[in-house]
Amino acid sequence: MTTTEITPEANTPAVTARESQEALRYYSATQWQLMWWRFKHHRAALIAASVLVFMAVTGMLSQFVSPYLTNTRDADYQLGPPQRPHFCDENGCSLRPFVYGVTTERDPVTLRPMPVVDTNIRWYIYFFVHGESYNFYRLFETDLHLFGVEEGFIHLFGTDSLSRDLFSRAIYGTRTSLSIGVLGVLIAFVLALIIGGVAGYAGGWLDYGIQRFTEIVRVIPVIPLYMGLAAAFPPEWSSTQVYFAMTLILGLVGWPTLARRIRGQLLSLRHEDYVVAAHLAGAGAARIITRHLLPAFTSYIIVDLVISFPYMVLSETALSFVGLGLRPPAVSWGVLLQDAQNIRTIEQANWLFIPAAFVVVAVLAFTVVGDGARDAADPYQVSGA
């Protein structure tokens, strides 16, 4: 709280003081520079942004980062707990980290094979190892992985009921879930730009109609609406088809909020003098929108996009979780959490809950970045409140 909130009079001095120092630099900076300067001061947002970049990069390189493919089975290690990398144990230390080996024994009662950790066996972890080959975005074929073990298997997050490596699956899931969010936001954004732009620029009955329509769509609870659309996916569709259909419905249902904002901004800017001047100078509607109106509120749109992103990710997770979104063999956070739906399973294997942490961290990071961006988008606002 500054003096600014006390009396209207105390307002000016606090601002003028700052001016005297940075005035020139401050007022000659571009909008983006100003946003960046302010964003930099928001430490939490900066950390959150780094987390997101890390997640995005890991996701993009998921084939390389994960030691196995999503459907590779380690038949000896079904529902196996996470293996911890060690440097030291009672047999001495090693500079190279290792995990303990796993052997199979039969349960004396049920006679079912069960994995047993043998602390006498060390499986050393190597970096840049050759493993299963994969096609890197249709660019080249390779078998290089970030890390792995030469003998046996390594499961940092354990395995699921089908003996698949949860770490690898979680990394692949990151790629799917984040990219679905990005595509969903993009589709929603394009729709919002067109519909909101038309409504906000044209005004009149068209605006009225679009407004009423979006209001009606917004009355229907959103996840049940998503589910209804997702329920219509034909069962014979491939994972890829379902994936794109998902992004489409996320975008289709997500646009009204964004459109509302764009429309509101356009409506308020439409009668600004410089827009009227451009109009009088004979500029066309498209030119006025793209050259004069959009730059005026691009920053706000970006903030809105960042803020709407977590909702997309959460919606995908929720839908896939109940089996109405992506379905196996596709791998996303929601699909992974399907395994954790059953309380009996997570009672025995609580590591199946790990993908939930990915969801929480991603959404949290996006929310914090969104907050930072929102503060930053208003560069001439006096700080300190």
Next chain:
Amino acid sequence: MVSFLIQRIIGMVITMFFVSIIVFIIMELPPGDYAERWAFRKFSGTGTQITEADINNIRAEYGLDRPAWERYLNWIGGIVTRGDFGEAFAFQTSVNNVIGQKIWLTLAILFSTLIVTYLIAIPVGIYAAVRRRSVADYTLTVFSYLGLALPNFLLALLLLYITVTVFDSSVGGLFSPEYKDAPWSMAKVVDLLKHLIVPAVVLAWSATALQLQTVRATMSDEINKLSVTAARARGISERKLMLKYPARLAINPVAGSIGFDINRIFSELPIVALVLGLPELGELLIRSYLDLDMFVAGAILLLLTFIIVVMNFFSDILLLILDPRIKLEGR
């Protein structure tokens, strides 16, 4: 005032009309038609050979051979005139029978969630705004981030996991086994209320986080208003001042967003209900979507939206009572 009410009621009817069209489209979306699914259900496993003629018979029986607009009119006509929502083929009975008392359980969950939300959000939000930069204020900020980031259904799973592993008892369901099929009695109501606490807290989780922010922000704005200083200059004690002026106004946006909150709760309800095993409409909605039992799904979607629309109406009236400024515009 009366004209305002009439206007709003007409608006509600129009909204519901368009909603019903959207719902109908969703019901029609899945590939294949109702008759095929019905025939498949009815005869699968019985060894009966289904012929095209059988399916056509079913089509004729249910009027599925009519054009879409006629089917829509039939469907909505049955709902409006007879309260008949159609047939639930997965259950081999009418939709009304399937939905039955689940509406009341859904409403019970909804209202207990709203009560928990407002009981926490309003006083805590007000307190945090008055004591800015206090421990309560920071806790609130952290909590509201978490409320957004930890989705309700994961919270439900987490609670389930904790109760099962630590307390060795499950928090799921709406009734204890002994009351499940028992007729309604005082004891059963008490049992239900006890079971409502966990779903209400889980569902209130994100709604509370959001409303806390709203209340705190409004309250912070209102505290700095000149009218508050003016009242302070009249010699009013701080506590009375805070309660009479800013706190009173901080409630307005909450009252205005009840419909929005219900929308949010209904959006999250199905998945939470699935996780916690609550026998109400949301959980039934997911099951009917999975079974492509679209008459049931459509009925539920329509009902949930109807509840939202009606509550929006009440929210408007509440706001009208709470904020005299709106009355003036309505005149």
Next chain:
Amino acid sequence: MEITTNASINGDILLKVKDLKISFKTDEGVITAVDGVNFFVKRGQTLGLVGESGSGKSVSTWAIMRLLPKTAIIDKDSSIEFLRRDGEIVDITKLKPNGREIRDIRGGEAALIFQEPMSSFSPVYTVGNQIMEAILTHRPVSKKEAQEIAVDLLDRVGIPNPRQRFKQYSFELSGGMRQRAMIAVALSSNPSLLIADEPTTALDVTIQAQVLELMKELQEEFGMAIIFITHNLGVIAQIANEIAVMYLGGIVERGPRREIFHNPKHPYTINLLHAIPRIGKGQGQRLVAIEGQIPSPLDRPPGCRFHTRCQEMIPGRCNVDVPKITQVGNNHTVNCFLYEN
């Protein structure tokens, strides 16, 4: 009648502000908004406080009611002595904020009216409710009686149809009516001091005159002292007995109205009086009043606070030393080296 700043409060003086220094804790550090403010108000008289925006007029007077936010620090050497109705003299700066005693004074013995009559009423309660609140807080009357008093007050401040207005909300009244209603609230407990913080600034000129006239009438009727804050010298000429001119958080000149208007001493006062630039001034002569802005309290100039904008600045003196209060006439003081010996 010799009055020095050291004279302690006596029967004639209602309020005495001495060495008032107020700072604010902000993110940029501690900012001193007001420093070395000295003035007094006599019973039943009007003190006009004049200055540009940001000169600290409001901050100084809000301190009298202890209405400044929690971030405000009143220096421990400052004192605001107030003569209470029972004859006791209290130092307001030493009272507990929002405590019993200050709350008795607020509204009960000292009242405040604001620049924006719109936002000084809460929009969710009727005007009557807020007048009654003031009455019930300070007077031992029943609700029924309070209502009668309130309606009577609305009538007294010239609001037609007081019984109906009583039930209305502030946004249903016009600007002038609202300010009248605000005055009614302020007068509800017959205060001995009324602080009017630019009460006419937000009003139309005709309404301004009416409200000023009303305040003068009510002053005669109720006999309260008024501190009238404004940046408009025309308004102050109509109502004030004495005038104090503020600049950048301090008083630069103080004296009877006639003296200030006809015999101004401080260059700033002279500039204020000639604030309107005129065509035909000597060539090269600068328009002092429009030159520069009030410097920030963050980097308040050393020496005389006005020296950065003063055309008669004495280098090596004005920008180094702080001018003392200098007596230049009967009850007329100025803080300027031009008059110091």
